Amino acid sequence: IILTTINARYVHSAFGLRCLWANLGALRERTVLREFQSRQSPDAIADTLLEAHPRIIGFGVYIWNAAALTAVVHTIRERCSDTTIVLGGPEVAYEYESTELFALGDYLVRGEGEQAFTELAEGLLAGRPPARKIIHAAPPALDAIELPYDAYTHEDIAHRMLYVETSRGCPFQCDFCLSALEPGVREFPLPPFFDAVERLLGRGARRFRFVDRTFNLRDERVEPILRFFLDRWIDGMQLHLEIMPDRLTPCMLDLMARFPPTGLHLEVGVQTFVPSVLETIHRTQDPEQTERNLRFLRCKTGALLHSDLVAGLPGQTWEHVAADFDRLLALRPHEIQVGILKRLKGAPIERHVEPYAMRFALGPPYEILQTDTLSSDQLQRITRFARYLDRYYNSNNFPQSLPLLWQTHPSPFDAFMAFSDRLWQVFYRTHHLPLNHLAEQLYLYLAAQRIARPSDLACLIRADYHRLPGRHDTLNLPYA
Secondary structure, eight states: OEEEEEESSTTOOOHHHHHHHHTOGGGGGGOEEEEEETTSOHHHHHHHHHTTOOSEEEEEOOTTTHHHHHHHHHHHHHHOTTSEEEEESGGGSSSOTTOHHHHHOSEEEESOOHHHHHHHHHHHHTTOOOSOSEEEOOOOOTTSSOOSGGGOOHHHHHHSOEEEOSEEEOSOOOTTSGGGGSOSEEEOOHHHHHHHHHHHHHTTOOEEEEOOSOSOSOHHHHHHHHHHHHHTOOTTOEEEEEEOGGGOOHHHHHHHTTSOTTSEEEEEEEEOOOHHHHHHTTOOOOHHHHHHHHHHHHHHOOOEEEEEEEESOTTOOHHHHHHHHHHHHTTOOSEEEEEEOBOOTTOGGGGGTTTTTOEEOSSTTOBEEEOSSSOHHHHHHHHHHHHHHIIIIITOSOTTTHHHHHTTSSSHHHHHHHHHHHHHHHHSOSSSOOHHHHHHHHHHHHHHHTSSOHHHHHHHHHHHHHSSTTOOOOOOOSOO
16 A cells, blocks of 8 residues: 655645545554655656555645646556555545546545544455445544554654644634535544653754644643643754734733744634625634733734735725735734635635626635736736745845835735735736845835835845855845
């Protein structure tokens, strides 16, 4: 048996595959994990998989790898017809019927597969294949499954993000999220989880990314988890947590303030501050409490804050997107991700398509192209805005000079949008832009805005560029 997937990057580890492997029982000895990266060709991946002459290959299918895995499975089908192909993962859990990948596969496991995949593999190897192609996996009792953490190798611990989980599901019903389809939250018992993490720490693990959809649901769960790590803290450790900002309690905030600088990386799901839009997408969130807690986290803790906004939500206007950005930027999170709404297969966002004239791309990642309140041109400009923001703001490449850009318009959103439009006119692309070219364009734009003396601008930008070692390119700026 081979369990395989294509990861977006090498640093990512396939958590789902490890969950399956941990629960295979006696079949673990006959099972290997094979992880690939998106830069590898489908033919090369197929060649590697077939070298082992597997009887069963289980594929983890996600939004970022569905097209590539379709090509991989197509090649395997051409070269080896007797290998059984089993599909699973969120990208094939819904709306799979007409896809080429589903047609090529032998079986599809829908849902959490720890028990269902094991039963399927046992039956196949014993010559008892199931009568139906689709296996509907019932959610397993979380206290009855084996935890996957011993499946992490020494290489994983040394070079990759280690994914962990203490709960599954989400109590919220946000229309853009697949978690809206899951009934409530199920929690893992903490003592076995702590024992497993203790072993990882003993093996040198330092970076943990929690995949819990909302980490900060209850004090009685959050407090023992954070205290566990605080009591065992070692230099170089970091916890990556996804949080709902308005649900942070005083107890949680107090504990977060005790972590050393950069010890916590918080992915803060803001999405929007606009009450009418929040109501439309069935997201329960208090914008004012969100703002208060974000301000506390930024001012009173050493946590790194990655804050998410979403553009293209039903009923959302250009003015809403601008106001959301300006309000969030004023709180000074370390990173702001302006994400474009995606239509995840099966997500309840589908109910808004007709009322709000929403048009999505037909292929992955299924981003919104137009709504009745945001034109195609506006969404394209916001997409470019987000990518340039990543290079200028989120990268922290221009900590002294970028604040001058916000002063060029009353609204910081308008300021960066004007700059973004200019960058597009110059580059006509948003990727593969050398940092020295970005620095030079920032100087030229700010100089044209007469926001400061050109000599002072050149000095600031040059200082930003050379503040980190290893940057030896000469900037094409005056006043050398």
